[in-house]
Amino acid sequence: MSDKRVYSDNPRVLAVQTLAKIKNGAYSNLQLNQVIKQHQLGEADKRLLTTLVYGVIQHRLTFEYWLTPFIGNKxxxxxxxxxxxxxxxxxxFLDKIPEHAIFNESIEVAKILGHVGTGKFVTAILHNIARQGLRDIDDIKDPIQRLSIEKSLPVWLINELVKQHGEEKTRALVETINDAPSQSIRVNTVVATDDDVVKSLESENYTTVKSLVADHAYIVSGGHVASSKAYHDGWLTIQDESAMLPVESMHLTAEVKTILDAAAAPGGKTTQIAQCISADAKITALDIHEHKIKLINNNAQRLHVADRIQTRILDARKVPNEIDTKFDRILVDAPCSGFGLLRRKPEIRYDKTLEDVQNLAQLQFDILDSVSQNVADNGMMVYSTCTILSQENDDVVTKFLLAHTEFELIPTQTVKNLKSNRGEDVLHVYPNDYQTDGFFVATFKKRASIDTANIKK
Structure with missing residues (x-):
C-alpha cells in the first residue's frame, strides 16, 4: 500500500487501497464491505468501487501479461x-468511460496516493499503452498457458481441469468463471410463503425470478436484498442456488428426528435443514471456532429457527469420542478449496496450490470417516463441497466407500431433479451449468447392521 495516510471517498482511490489490502491477504468480500461501511458513497460510486475491485482480481494474470512489456524489470x-x-x-472491460477520463482519473489517484513523480510515471505508462496497444493473448503458443492468461487462472489449475475433463470441457467450464454472480435467496418457509416474499420484495421495487435449480429459491435484482424488510423480518436468507442442493438431497421427512451438521458455519444449510423438519426434531450444529458458532446462532435467531438448533464448538473429527447420539441424518459440507466460488471469491485462485487441495482431501476423508460412526442404521449421510476438483470430490467418495463397506452410495436427488440423465450417483454442478456456484453432492446410506447374537442357529 501507499505509505501516505489518505482518507478519500473517491471510489478509484478506495479501489486501489482495497486491492492492495486484498493482495496482502484480506478477503475481497469482507474488505469491500468494510470500506463501503466506512465511507459515504452514493450507489453509483459503490458500483464502480465493487466493479473495479472484482474486475482487477478476476483478470490479474491477464493484466500482468499486458503490463510486463511496459514495465520490464523495473x-x-x-x-x-x-x-x-x-x-x-x-x-x-468497461465501455462507458472515455479513455481520456480513465487517464485523468488514474493520474489524479497516483498524485493523491503518491506524489508528482508517481503521477508522471503513471502518465508515461498509460500513454505508451494507448500508443502501442496491448499484446495479443492469441500469440501465446502453449494452449494451457494461453488459457491460463486468458481466464486468469493458475497453470496448475488449468492442468488439473484438463486432466480431469479434457481441453474442450475445461474451456466451457472456465468460460463463465469471471461473470458477475447472481443474487439469490431462499424463502424461509417456517415464517413465510414464496408468495409472501415475492410480494414483499416487489413492493420495494426488487425484481424476482423463480430459480430453475433449487426449491423456494429466487434470483433477485434491483438492489441489495439484505436491506429489504423481508430479510430484516427473517422471511428469507441469501444463499446461492447450488448451495441449497445438499440439504435437498438429505431426504428430510417428519420421521427424521436427529440431524448432525458437522461443519455448519455460517449456518445457511443448518437453517435450511431447520425449515424442512418437524418442530420436535433437533439439529446439532458444529464448528471449531467460537466466532463462527455465533454466526450460526445469529442466523438461526433471525430466521426464527433457533429452537430447533443446538450449536457446539467441536472438531468434527472428534465426534465419536464426544457425542453418543446415532443420527438419522448427517451433513458434511466439508472445508474445501472453494474453486466453485470463483465468481464470488476470485482471489481464491491465487491463494491455493495443488498441495493445499491434497491436504484438504485428507481432511475431508478424516471428517467423513469420523462422523460416519454416528450414523444410525438405515440413516443417511450427505457429503458436499463447493469445489470442482475430483481430488476433493469423487476421489474422497471412492476412498470412503472402500474403507466403509457398511455404506452404499445412492443417487443424489434434488427437488427439481437436476441432471436426471447424468449416469452417475453423485451430482456435479459446474459454474457454466446453471450460472451458479460450482458444487458437488454425494449421498450415502448406512446398511442395517446384523445382530448375530439374535440370529437362530
Missing part, C-alpha cells in the same frame, strides 16, 4: 501496479 510499488491494473480494466 520495481514499482504494489499499489501503483494495482492502479495501472484498474486503468487497464476500465480500458478493456
Amino acid at each position: 520495481k514499482i510499488d504494489a499499489w501503483v501496479r494495482e492502479l495501472l491494473y484498474t486503468a487497464m480494466f476500465q480500458m478493456e
Whole structure:
C-alpha cells in the first residue's frame, strides 16, 4: 500500500487501497464491505468501487501479461501496479468511460496516493499503452498457458481441469468463471410463503425470478436484498442456488428426528435443514471456532429457527469420542478449496496450490470417516463441497466407500431433479451449468447392521 495516510471517498482511490489490502491477504468480500461501511458513497460510486475491485482480481494474470512489456524489470510499488491494473480494466472491460477520463482519473489517484513523480510515471505508462496497444493473448503458443492468461487462472489449475475433463470441457467450464454472480435467496418457509416474499420484495421495487435449480429459491435484482424488510423480518436468507442442493438431497421427512451438521458455519444449510423438519426434531450444529458458532446462532435467531438448533464448538473429527447420539441424518459440507466460488471469491485462485487441495482431501476423508460412526442404521449421510476438483470430490467418495463397506452410495436427488440423465450417483454442478456456484453432492446410506447374537442357529 501507499505509505501516505489518505482518507478519500473517491471510489478509484478506495479501489486501489482495497486491492492492495486484498493482495496482502484480506478477503475481497469482507474488505469491500468494510470500506463501503466506512465511507459515504452514493450507489453509483459503490458500483464502480465493487466493479473495479472484482474486475482487477478476476483478470490479474491477464493484466500482468499486458503490463510486463511496459514495465520490464523495473520495481514499482504494489499499489501503483494495482492502479495501472484498474486503468487497464476500465480500458478493456468497461465501455462507458472515455479513455481520456480513465487517464485523468488514474493520474489524479497516483498524485493523491503518491506524489508528482508517481503521477508522471503513471502518465508515461498509460500513454505508451494507448500508443502501442496491448499484446495479443492469441500469440501465446502453449494452449494451457494461453488459457491460463486468458481466464486468469493458475497453470496448475488449468492442468488439473484438463486432466480431469479434457481441453474442450475445461474451456466451457472456465468460460463463465469471471461473470458477475447472481443474487439469490431462499424463502424461509417456517415464517413465510414464496408468495409472501415475492410480494414483499416487489413492493420495494426488487425484481424476482423463480430459480430453475433449487426449491423456494429466487434470483433477485434491483438492489441489495439484505436491506429489504423481508430479510430484516427473517422471511428469507441469501444463499446461492447450488448451495441449497445438499440439504435437498438429505431426504428430510417428519420421521427424521436427529440431524448432525458437522461443519455448519455460517449456518445457511443448518437453517435450511431447520425449515424442512418437524418442530420436535433437533439439529446439532458444529464448528471449531467460537466466532463462527455465533454466526450460526445469529442466523438461526433471525430466521426464527433457533429452537430447533443446538450449536457446539467441536472438531468434527472428534465426534465419536464426544457425542453418543446415532443420527438419522448427517451433513458434511466439508472445508474445501472453494474453486466453485470463483465468481464470488476470485482471489481464491491465487491463494491455493495443488498441495493445499491434497491436504484438504485428507481432511475431508478424516471428517467423513469420523462422523460416519454416528450414523444410525438405515440413516443417511450427505457429503458436499463447493469445489470442482475430483481430488476433493469423487476421489474422497471412492476412498470412503472402500474403507466403509457398511455404506452404499445412492443417487443424489434434488427437488427439481437436476441432471436426471447424468449416469452417475453423485451430482456435479459446474459454474457454466446453471450460472451458479460450482458444487458437488454425494449421498450415502448406512446398511442395517446384523445382530448375530439374535440370529437362530
